[in-house]
Each structure stands twice: as structure tokens, then as C-alpha cells.
Amino acid sequence: MSRREWQDIFEEVTGELVEDYGDDWIIEFDDTIEAYKPARDWYQYIRGAFARFRCSKCGKTWPSRRVLVVFHFRLSRKSRRGTVKFRPFRQECRTCRDAEMEKPKFAPDNIEALLQKVEERIRVRCYRENWDDGHVPLRPVGRSEGPHEAAHCEACRRGVCRQSE
Template identity: 35%
Template sequence: MVEDVEVWKQVFQELMQEVKPWHTWTLTLDKGLLPNVLKPGRAQYQQWTFARFQCSSCSRSWASAQVQVFFHMHWSKEESKGQVKMRVFAQRCQKCSQPPFEVPQFTQENISRILNNLVLRILKKCYREGFKPVEEIPTIKDFSLEGPHDSDNCEACLQGFCAGPPQVTNLLASRSSRANTSYQEESWAVSMH
């Protein structure tokens, strides 16, 4: 994820410059960010998406459609500056004993789709633009998944933050034929203290 952070930042900057060229926005990675624990004046956007993982111990790779990505955002109208903090939860290999948590690997296309969804939420929550419900741009699942979500090796589950979107479990269990989309859900929390 360390090398990917620069890609996330660049794509985010490009998208924000398209919609708000006179405003300054930053995106930073924050591994200590907690879901629904917001500082005053911040909003949260949360998305479950598809990504791949690779174990640094045994080189095994796996994919998950329940990768949790969330953002806390803050807009200062007085300064024309916005800040987004991002956290991506890791998973660990189920085959190794005492494996480290591995960060997900996203395709460039899915990074763009996730950040497009984020920018739409920023426009709605921070700028009060687009009052109708926002349509999600689905992320791409580039190969089929096998088995249920491994909650014993999911960092978000182990910390009590991953209930996962209900439709993911149901759709994967029924082996949905929608092979090109992953299933995601969002949650919003706003603190205005």
C-alpha cells in the first residue's frame, strides 16, 4: 500500500481539480483512523470493495470482495481547503502460522472508481451539491472468489469494525453471475460539534 499511496493521492488530486479547481484538497493515509469515531466537523465515507492480497511469508495470494476502505473528510470554507484521511484494513494468510497482516493491492481502475465515489460524496456532504441519491460506481472483480469471508484473518473483523455489507455474503453464497462487479455499501456518519 505504501507505493500505492502516491497513486491514490495523484488520482484524488486529478479528480478534485476537475470539479473544484480553485480549492486545495489533500489525501493522507492514517492507520489509526477508526470507523464512526469522528472529530467535530468531519464526515465519513465507507466502502467495501474488491482487492487482492499476497502473503509476504509464503507468497500465497488471495482475493476478497470485503476489503474495507474508509475516509474521514473535512472542508474549511474559510480557507478553501479540504482534508481527507484514509484507512484500508488488511488481511492475513490463513495458511501460515502467525502471519503478518498484508495490505490489499488494488487495480488502477478500482482506485479510480473508489475515488470517484469519494469525490461525489465530498460534493454532496462538503459542498451541498447533488441532493439526489448518489449512484455508486461499482468496482471491478477481476476473477472469481471462493468461499466465505475469512473473519478470523480480517483486521477489521478482529477489531470489531467489519460486519461487512449483508448483500456481499448473500450474493457470494448464491454464486451470483455478475462476474465483473464487486459489491459495496457505504455508510455515512457526520459529526458537527
């Protein structure tokens, strides 16, 4: 999951938004944001998506169909600059002892789908658009077999995982 890839797709997805309103928007990784605790004047969007993981100890890979991603966003009307901060939650290998929490790797199609949903929320929250019709459905690309393993999920450990809903 390269920062450049997320930034490039974000710029592509928000291009029309920038043209429509003239505000600049940026996206940043931020591992300090917490689900359900956006800072004052920030909005939140949380979504599950398909991603893959690779253990840095043994090299094993595994898919997960609902990796939790938290987005916090706001528009500063004074500076005409919007900021999106996001944090994908990690998972650990179930076979390695003392495994590291690994960052997910998203396919470009899944990054685009997530960012289209964020762009939709920006339009609703920051620009008061009505998106009841014609919104972009999120259709994650990829397959995952088997149950969700809460013991190895960072979001479960923090009590914010939606897998148990």
C-alpha cells in the same frame, strides 16, 4: 498500493471539483482513523472494494471482494483546503502461523471507483450538492471465490466489518 498512485488518481478524480469550487484537496493514508469515529467536523464514508493480498512470510496471494476502506474528510473554509484521510483494513494469510496483517493492493480501476464515490460524498457533504441522480456506481474489478474469513480480517476483529451484514 503506492501512495503516489492513490494521489495521482485522487488529483485526476477531484480535478473538476477543484475547478468548480477553487478549494485545494489532498489525500493522506492514516492508519489511526477508526470506523464510525470521525473527529469533530469530519465526515465519514465507508466502502468495501476488491483487492488482492500477498503474504510476506510465504508469498501466497489471495483476493478479497470486499476489503473495508474507511475515509474521513473535511473542508476547512478558512484555509480553503480539503483533506481526505483513508485507511484500508488488512488481512492475514490463513495458512501461516503468526501471520502478519497485510495491506491490500487495489487495481487502479478500483482505486478510481472508490475515489469517485468519495468525491461524490464530498460534493454532497461539503458543498451541499444533490446527487440523487447520475451518481457513479461502484463496480469493483476482480473475482473472488469462497467465503469471507472473519478470523483473518482486521475489520472483523475490530467489529466493523460489513461482511456479516
